[in-house]
Amino acid sequence: MRTEGSGSYRRAMPASASSSARLALAAAGVTVVLWASAFVSIRSAGDAYSPGALALGRLLAGTLVLVAVLLFRREGVPPRAAWPGIVVSGLLWFGVYMVVLNWGEREVDAGTAAMLVNIGPVLIALLGARFLGERLPPRLLAGMAVSFAGAVAVGLSMSGEGGHASVLGVVLCLLAAVAYAGGVVAQKPALAHASALQVTTYGCAIGAAACLPFAGQLVTEAARAPLAATANMVYLGVFPTALAFTTWAYALARTTAGRMGATTYAVPALVVLMAWALLGELPGAWTLAGGALCLAGVAVSRSRPRTRAAAPGATTPEEAPGRAGT
Template sequence: MKPVLAAAATVVLWASAFVAIRHTGTEFSAGALSLARLLVGSVLLGAFLLVRRTEAPAVRRWPAKHDWPLLLACGLLWFGVYNLTLNEAERRLDAGTAAMLVHIAPLLIALLAGLTLGEGFPRPLVIGSLVAFAGVVVIGTSTSTGRAETWGVVLCVTAAISYAVGVVTQKPLLNRLPAAEVTWLACTIGAVVCLPFAPALLTELRTASTATIWWVVYLGAFPTALGFTTWAYALRRSTAGRMGVTVYAVPVVAILLGRLLLNETPATLAIAGGALCLVGVAISRRKDTPARVKEPAR
């Protein structure tokens, strides 16, 4: 039950990030926003780990030498490249098109996990992935302006690939290390990657409104620090493929939050696409029942 709740929390928090990115993107550039978000997330996660280790010193477990290549890949790609490319892409593409393109990532996760982590390709996962992806396409079609700038498309696809590779490199780490520690280290690595944008961040903080700055803090505290921790907790107790398909529900929740917070009314077609996403997620979570072997007649 706890992994299911953690996965649900992740979906809601990551969906809210789309709304926050759209709002903050009017006052913060992609690099400055990425750095600010990751710095807030890194500081909060570091404080949490410090308190936790003070209360329970036995919890401490530093990564071994062979863990660092995976950590660096996860931090660089999922926290660094993904944030930068997604933030920049949303300045060029409408939200529906961006969501449709980024959410090819779960299919890539299922493919990579099947090839590299030995998770295979269970029938419910394959069927659920196809159904959920169809839902994402429907959502993207219903909310798209019909004009997808080429560079924006390239950025979204890059974000999706970075996301997928990041998840697959994170999964083996969670078998050996606490979820919060993996998230903190990857987030910190991502922040270091974005440090060249520090001058831009300092400049934009002076001109940004207080409300927008609080949205940036929200991005770092909840979708990043908390959302990636709940994701890692759930991923540790599931397969990368199944967890990847679960986030197909993100566009559905993002549409609802957009209606509440940005006064955006989703089209009927978007609601139908959201229903397809949820059906696909439900199918992917089912266990594959092996075919029963007939006993010979006696």
């Protein structure tokens, strides 16, 4: 046993729990880095593939990798109790979200899309409180407010004078945010009954099945798409989908949906850095300031106040008691 804090706020934490918390944080870090890299790949693939075809190609690539890993690990089919959450998250997050986001980003500039989609973590926290019984600690709310302000700053700086936004594009981006939030909240209870790999594999497969109406477009566009665009689509399926969604599920099973949603506010900051390093896009002062705010907000939202002994079985102060879905 080791302790954290001092004085009357000393709290005992088993070494195994501390190790699990570090692994969950590392998994969340892998997720946000790979999701940030997806924006760079989407720029290339999106020029050659339509929104539905790109989503289907990405999901098919991800499903093939995940099924192979699932068979290798012999994890089998999830129990019946996990299926409602898997089906809902597969349809909303893997299916609807990917299609409408690809479509929405064609109708609005990247900055506007980023601002609208970043409503998602706020919705996750609210839905988690309503349907999962999760608490909304002050540090989480404060951190999300800071990060959202940073996301708005990044979005405004990306929009610039050439920004554009249609009503259809705004609606699509808002729909993407709602689908993302709904998918995360539905996925959380499923992880109490099935492994992260099972939930991700079957959710991805359900999303791919929902996108099969775009199969004709995918075949036609793949025949004339440049190799770089197809390679980026495959990359999106293998890494930001198969790997990143699995590490996300692993971390989500070990914390609240609200805190995980707040963690994704690190993505805009990482996108800025990757665009700078890989595309040579020099960020302006507002962009850098917004990215710094995003990271600062994530740090605040994931910080833990020194507290008295938590209830038995609770993994974090805000999760005990009254947590649900785990």
